[in-house]
Amino acid sequence: MSPVLPPAKVLVSGANGYIGAWVVRTLLEKGYSVRGTVRSESKGMHLRSLFAGFGDRFELIVVPDITAEGAFDEAVKGVDLVEHTASPFHFNVKTPDDLIIPAVQGTTSILNSILKHGQGVKRVVLTASTACVQKPGQTPPNGKWDESSWNEPAVREVEEKGAAASPVAAYQASKTLAEKAAWAFVKQHASSINWDLAVLNPPFVYGPPIHEVASASKLNTSMLDFFNNVVRGAKSDAELASVSGSMVDVRDLALAHVAAAQKSAAGGERTIISAAPYYWQEILDLANSSASPEIAATLHKGQPGATKGKPYPATYDNSKCARILEIPFRSLEDTVKDSVADFKARGWF
Numbered sequence: 001m002s003p004v005l006p007p008a009k010v011l012v013s014g015a016n017g018y019i020g021a022w023v024v025r026t027l028l029e030k031g032y033s034v035r036g037t038v039r040s041e042s043k044g045m046h047l048r049s050l051f052a053g054f055g056d057r058f059e060l061i062v063v064p065d066i067t068a069e070g071a072f073d074e075a076v077k078g079v080d081l082v083e084h085t086a087s088p089f090h091f092n093v094k095t096p097d098d099l100i101i102p103a104v105q106g107t108t109s110i111l112n113s114i115l116k117h118g119q120g121v122k123r124v125v126l127t128a129s130t131a132c133v134q135k136p137g138q139t140p141p142n143g144k145w146d147e148s149s150w151n152e153p154a155v156r157e158v159e160e161k162g163a164a165a166s167p168v169a170a171y172q173a174s175k176t177l178a179e180k181a182a183w184a185f186v187k188q189h190a191s192s193i194n195w196d197l198a199v200l201n202p203p204f205v206y207g208p209p210i211h212e213v214a215s216a217s218k219l220n221t222s223m224l225d226f227f228n229n230v231v232r233g234a235k236s237d238a239e240l241a242s243v244s245g246s247m248v249d250v251r252d253l254a255l256a257h258v259a260a261a262q263k264s265a266a267g268g269e270r271t272i273i274s275a276a277p278y279y280w281q282e283i284l285d286l287a288n289s290s291a292s293p294e295i296a297a298t299l300h301k302g303q304p305g306a307t308k309g310k311p312y313p314a315t316y317d318n319s320k321c322a323r324i325l326e327i328p329f330r331s332l333e334d335t336v337k338d339s340v341a342d343f344k345a346r347g348w349f
Helices: 018-029 041-050 052-057 097-117 152-164 167-188 221-230 237-242 250-262 280-290 319-325 332-345
Strands: 009-013 033-038 058-062 081-084 123-127 196-201 204-206 244-249 270-272 276-279
Touching: 009 018, 018 033, 018 041, 018 250, 033 041, 033 052, 041 052, 041 058, 052 058, 081 097, 081 250, 097 123, 097 167, 123 167, 123 250, 152 167, 167 196, 196 250, 204 221, 204 250, 204 332, 221 280, 221 332, 237 276, 237 280, 244 250, 244 332, 250 319, 270 319, 276 280, 280 332
Parallel strands: 009 033, 009 081, 033 058, 081 123, 123 196, 196 270, 204 244
Antiparallel strands: 244 276
């Protein structure tokens, strides 16, 4: 498909979310017009204020229930591009369906609305996750997970254990099943759609939030974990030195959403968007070394240097991202420094 360039009109679902708000801002700054979805008018008030300077290039539409049939019918009319970021990310679940139903049905709902009413849509960009890629408890053959991998183990755990499945498996299964549903939809309707699908698979997303956050306890899941570990010292020294992951800055992920619209080659691809691996002790070390003495005095320390030179158990192959999207990722140090500075500016410590 042809690239979707400004001044095209873009629908961003979940516009008031951590990732969604940054996607909206980046699109507006690049010259697009944006229609964002929120679940209620009250949830859009912060965004109306935040993006007031963009005038009529920003608008909101209320979609109370993203799983409802026809939920996005009005929202998709007259747009050229859809960025679907709305999907739950938390571990406070009673059954896996608490996450799976909104993730899967939210995805198929918006795609069905595009099929019926989105005649002008040229591309759909879906925010998935490396939770769809990695296989828990396993190590990739060459030490790096790539886009050929799918997280079938999490799906099997949910199928076999039901409500007894772990919350982590429930989340990973929700993302995996939602992405699979999107690709299956495209295959099923290949002869009747005029758009293609680009899927982005980020790992943990960190960086300063711009969506409405009343207090540290109201942060989104990934940034609350960051705050609790760096400021409150939630993990033990042993955990800090052993628990690892991979990350991308929320601002770079937003840039990837724009690049996925502007690069023809992104269509039909699932692309890992990973900037750097880390251990939590490494993040603490960077937070302390990059902060002013006044700020560093209040941060958790752990055991400084405990993970220096320690190999990561697994990382992600981001060569496709480099080749197609060409995102100049921020360093882990910059993300950590900016996040801590944002916490301080908000008076959270």
